Amino acid sequence: MKPSFFSATMLIILITLLRVTGLFAGDLNLHGDEAQYWFWSTTPDWGYFSKPPMIGWVIAATSALGEGEAFVRLAAPLFHGGTALLLYGVAVHLFDRRAAFWTALVYATLPAVSFSSALISTDVPLLFFWALALLSLDRLLVTGARGWAIGLGLAIGLGLMSKYAMVYFLLGTGLYLLTTREYRALLVSLRFLEVLLIAGLCLLPNILWNMDHQWVTAGHTASNANWANAFKNPGKGLEFVGAQFGVFGPILMGALLLRLIRWKKDPLNDGERRLLFFILPVLFLVTAQAFTSRAHANWAATAYIAAVPLVTAWLLRVGPGWLRISTALHGAGLAVLLVVFSGVVALPLKRDPLDxxxxxxxxxxxxxxxxxxxxxxxxxxxxxxxxxxxxxxxxxxxxxxxxxxxxxxxxxxxxxxxxxxxxxxxxxxxxxxxxxxxxxxxxxxxxxxxxxxxxxxxxxxxxxxxxxxxxxxxxx
The missing domain is CATH 3.40.1010 (Cobalt-precorrin-4 Transmethylase; domain 1)
Structure with a gap:
């Protein structure tokens, strides 16, 4: 298959249709967290106790199409399909069409994405808007056009309305611009001020909602860090690190670590260097949080939006066979999850996690x-x-x-x-x-x-x- 945007789109549509079919074929009830998000969707608002409002809005939109668990979860495979195509756009500009094609396919078959496509969570829209922000930032840096500044501001703002972890994107952007002489002036430009103003306007209704509700979401987010129990269970940090190999896949995670180790022998190109600013700060901060107190495996999920094109392009250059093996394994995992979640077969386990x-x-x-x-x-x-x-x-x-x-x-x-x-x-x-x-x-x-x-x-x-x-x- 020729690595073009059309062929990538057809593959992503096929994978997405299979996932949607699995949702409607399955009979799994909602998890308690999903049921909570559904409850939020019954009263659309500018904020909720533990999260910004995007998840409630999204479920309200899909639930308007019909009743049942499949409609509550419908946005998950659709958003992930969109994220894969946005990453095609990121990779085609930073690398080439071959890397872009494989980037879209690699993302769509990631273990965490396959699992996440069967459930609805706040990470689903967050990752979409993160990928949109990454693409918009690239185009803004290249063209300087106001349209891309507006797109970047909207992507950051809507990402923040999905989950406050979008703030990591602002951190990565600031560090990249500050340390890159060619783009440093953008930090103090009117264009970047436009980006921040648009993002702030998007988030403003949620800020006002929090003010009206004694800052409950901010307080919950802070309590989630659980710093009162800092350094009491360092084993949780090791669990978090191990879980990342399951989130990203063992071969891809190993390749990411190897790319970092070999940066002197194999210098980073401009695209790789930029992507690292959206990988390393997230991994460092969340891993530090994991060792200090606790962190769930998905808390570093945004790091892998930039990691997918970086690792994919590098493996295509130095070890394409490993990329094919990884994608084949992940594709097999995708198929297994589709079969299990759709209820075709039961897991042969004494204690079924789907209970x-x-x-x-x-x-x-x-x-x-x-x-x-x-x-x-x-x-x-x-x-x-x-x-x-x-x-x-x-x-x-x-x-x-x-x-x-x-x-x-x-x-x-x-x-x-x-x-x-x-x-x-x-x-x-x-x-x-x-x-x-x-x-x-x-x-x-x-x-x-x-x-x-x-x-x-x-x-x-x-x-x-x-x-x-x-x-x-x-x-x-």
């Missing part, structure tokens, strides 16, 4: 039937993930679904928007997974009724729950 995505529709039905018989004034949950599932899979509850308010400060969006209030506490139908500790029942005047129910899972395992009807739960 977390099963049984929630039945959970909603059973809670609905049991609560209906008790005539409650509220249905109460104290777990953030569980209440998201219940809100999605119990669309017509017998009473308002409420979140236990807990201690201050507020811990999640449900405590912010639908907390249990004293006026809800007449007859509270409280549901909890068996084995969890709770201090809520003693606060009620009486436990008028209670029972247990079990949810069967496809793997043969079960989840068991206890429900209680709490009378006069107002003393909190």
């Amino acid at each position: 977390k995505l099963r049984g929630w529709d039945e959970f909603g039905r059973q809670v609905g039937a049991l609560s209906q018989s008790q005539n409650p004034t509220a249905i109460l949950v104290h777990d953030r993930l569980m209440i998201g599932e219940l809100l999605h899979y119990l669309p017509d509850p017998a009473a308002p679904i409420r979140m236990w308010p807990g201690d201050k400060p507020i811990h999640n969006h449900y405590e912010l928007t639908i907390p249990l209030m004293p006026e809800d506490g007449g007859r509270v139908f409280y549901v909890i997974e068996q084995g969890e500790e709770t201090s809520i029942p003693p606060l009620a005047r009486d436990i008028a009724a209670q029972g247990d129910f079990t949810i069967p899972l496809a793997s043969g395992r079960t989840r068991s729950y206890t429900w209680m009807l709490l009378e006069d739960l107002r003393n909190f």
